[in-house]
Amino acid sequence: MEPKQNIRLCVDAVVFGYTAKESISVLLIKRTIPPFMHRWALPGGFVLDGETLEEAVTRELHTEAGVHINYLEQLYTFGRPERDPRGRVVSVAYFGLVNPTNFKLAASSDAEDARWFDIKKLPDLAFDHAEVVETAVKRLRTKIRYEPLGFELLDQKFPISDLEKLYETVLDRPIDRRNFQKKMNHFGILMGHNEKQKHPSAGRPAKLYSFNEEQYFKLKQEGIIFEI
Amino acid sequence: MEPKQNIRLCVDAVVFGYTAKESISVLLIKRTIPPFMHRWALPGGFVLDGETLEEAVTRELHTEAGVHINYLEQLYTFGRPERDPRGRVVSVAYFGLVNPTNFKLAASSDAEDARWFDIKKLPDLAFDHAEVVETAVKRLRTKIRYEPLGFELLDQKFPISDLEKLYETVLDRPIDRRNFQKKMNHFGILMGHNEKQKHPSAGRPAKLYSFNEEQYFKLKQEGIIFEI
DNA sequence: TTAGTTTGCGTATTTATGACACAAATGTAA
DNA sequence: TTACATTTGTGTCATAAATACGCAAACTAA
Numbered sequence: 022m023e024p025k026q027n028i029r030l031c032v033d034a035v036v037f038g039y040t041a042k043e044s045i046s047v048l049l050i051k052r053t054i055p056p057f058m059h060r061w062a063l064p065g066g067f068v069l070d071g072e073t074l075e076e077a078v079t080r081e082l083h084t085e086a087g088v089h090i091n092y093l094e095q096l097y098t099f100g101r102p103e104r105d106p107r108g109r110v111v112s113v114a115y116f117g118l119v120n121p122t123n124f125k126l127a128a129s130s131d132a133e134d135a136r137w138f139d140i141k142k143l144p145d146l147a148f149d150h151a152e153v154v155e156t157a158v159k160r161l162r163t164k165i166r167y168e169p170l171g172f173e174l175l176d177q178k179f180p181i182s183d184l185e186k187l188y189e190t191v192l193d194r195p196i197d198r199r200n201f202q203k204k205m206n207h208f209g210i211l212m213g214h215n216e217k218q219k220h221p222s223a224g225r226p227a228k229l230y231s232f233n234e235e236q237y238f239k240l241k242q243e244g245i246i247f248e249i
Numbered sequence: 250m251e252p253k254q255n256i257r258l259c260v261d262a263v264v265f266g267y268t269a270k271e272s273i274s275v276l277l278i279k280r281t282i283p284p285f286m287h288r289w290a291l292p293g294g295f296v297l298d299g300e301t302l303e304e305a306v307t308r309e310l311h312t313e314a315g316v317h318i319n320y321l322e323q324l325y326t327f328g329r330p331e332r333d334p335r336g337r338v339v340s341v342a343y344f345g346l347v348n349p350t351n352f353k354l355a356a357s358s359d360a361e362d363a364r365w366f367d368i369k370k371l372p373d374l375a376f377d378h379a380e381v382v383e384t385a386v387k388r389l390r391t392k393i394r395y396e397p398l399g400f401e402l403l404d405q406k407f408p409i410s411d412l413e414k415l416y417e418t419v420l421d422r423p424i425d426r427r428n429f430q431k432k433m434n435h436f437g438i439l440m441g442h443n444e445k446q447k448h449p450s451a452g453r454p455a456k457l458y459s460f461n462e463e464q465y466f467k468l469k470q471e472g473i474i475f476e477i
Numbered sequence: 478t479t480a481g482t483t484t485g486c487g488t489a490t491t492t493a494t495g496a497c498a499c500a501a502a503t504g505t506a507a
Numbered sequence: 508t509t510a511c512a513t514t515t516g517t518g519t520c521a522t523a524a525a526t527a528c529g530c531a532a533a534c535t536a537a
Contacts, residue, residue: 027298028258030339070255070337074328098326098341100302109298111258113326113339166472167395182483199486200526207524217533224483225533244394246474249525410515427517428495435493445502452514453502477494 028109032077033065035157038121039174041183050132057147078115086135087127092118092173104149118173180227210237256337260305261293263385266349267402269411278360285375306343314363315355320346320401332377346401408455438465
């Protein structure tokens with residue numbers, strides 16, 4: 022009645038980072054062992070018997086890339102029987118956000134290398150990881166419509182144009198700068214400071230803002246409507 | 250390098266049904282075997298080696314309750330090490346919608362009984378299934394805000410008041426009938442017919458509508474903003 | 478000083494939301 | 508038949524939000 026199962030369980034993480042100069046990036050590691058040796062893949066690995074799934078992801082991110090993550094949520098579970106050449110491996114994928122300027126990537130013994138890749142210029146990925154990343158990007162684009170975004174990705178203080186560029190990058194379309202600011206002010210998640218951008222590459226230096234964390238996480242729970 | 254794992258994988262389904270007279274219901278089965286023998290639980294079971302996760306859910310729903318489902322999506326994967334007294338069992342939960350008037354529930358050998366329960370009057374559930382149902386209800390309430398809902402739950406032809414009651418039930422608050430209709434007309438997913446409700450319990454018989462499937466599924470993909 | 482760029486702070490128009498009024502079409506009880 | 512309760516169909520109207528712009532101020536680089 023309880024059939025003998027031959028299924029193994031692993032976790033994978035799609036961690037997004039953002040630097041305003043570039044685009045949205047995904048954290049990838051280069052595999053040191055077969056299958057897909059020397060190919061880029063998502064950080065992840067097998068779940069240990071006693072740990073929760075979240076613990077497994079956190080552990081793998083730490084040991085494979087030296088990343089300490091500040092936002093993590095479950096994304097999707099991938100279970101096609103043929104997705105892993107070693108046999109049946111079901112993977113629970115997680116979705117993470119970090120500010121890449123907060124730490125240095127450190128590839129460990131498990132990985133030859135760990136790097137950020139622009140989501141529009143990804144290398145060939147191991148397993149079905151291209152599909153996993155695609156699912157995560159879709160989730161990001163959906164999330165931005167009903168939850169505030171930015172706290173986990175931007176510096177502590179930032180000009181509004183950084184936040185606007187983040188939205189433009191994720192939504193992949195231009196946004197009117199002035200209407201964007203009005204909308205954000207309306208939500209009340211931004212606090213202005215009496216400080217200005219130090220050395221703008223050009224133009225008038227922008228006022229710096231930071232998130233009102235209380236209001237930000239309140240709206241993250243309640244939901245927003247962001248259609249700009 | 251690939252540690253010996255002692256984890257088993259199962260799937261569970263939270264299937265919602267709706268009859269306009271009542272509330273939203275969940276399909277539960279009564280267990281015939283330990284653990285939690287004779288307790289109500291979500292339909293589900295162990296994944297077979299060769300089948301996909303979707304195949305596993307569909308199979309279990311069919312054998313345990315005789316249900317043929319018309320909408321199914323992955324909900325969440327529950328992996329706390331202590332969630333099953335038999336040992337480590339990770340469960341991939343699915344979320345389904347059906348119109349209960351379309352078929353008769355049929356409990357099979359695997360289940361003593363299969364019945365619909367009002368989501369506000371659930372019995373004590375086996376395992377962590379109360380948490381799973383709660384997660385599914387939250388998903389339903391979130392989904393309704395950015396996807397059209399109703400096609401999978403209502404009869405082929407229905408008065409708008411049925412759809413409105415569905416929204417009121419899921420959102421758990423009253424909605425202005427006239428503004429609701431305006432909003433729905435605006436989305437363009439409803440088609441009017443030259444037919445009327447046959448024997449209304451009281452009042453003027455309502456015009457019958459059906460969904461414009463093409464537009465409905467287009468909006469399901471693109472997303473809507475439903476804030477009424 | 479001048480040209481180029483980016484920010485800050487506006488306005489005007491259109492569109493959507495939310496509250497509510499009233500007549501038309503039915504069943505039911507006197 | 509008639510009066511009444513009930514529910515539907517079709518509106519209006521004030522207010523809030525979305526969208527498309529205009530233009531001066533503050534900076535850099537030449």
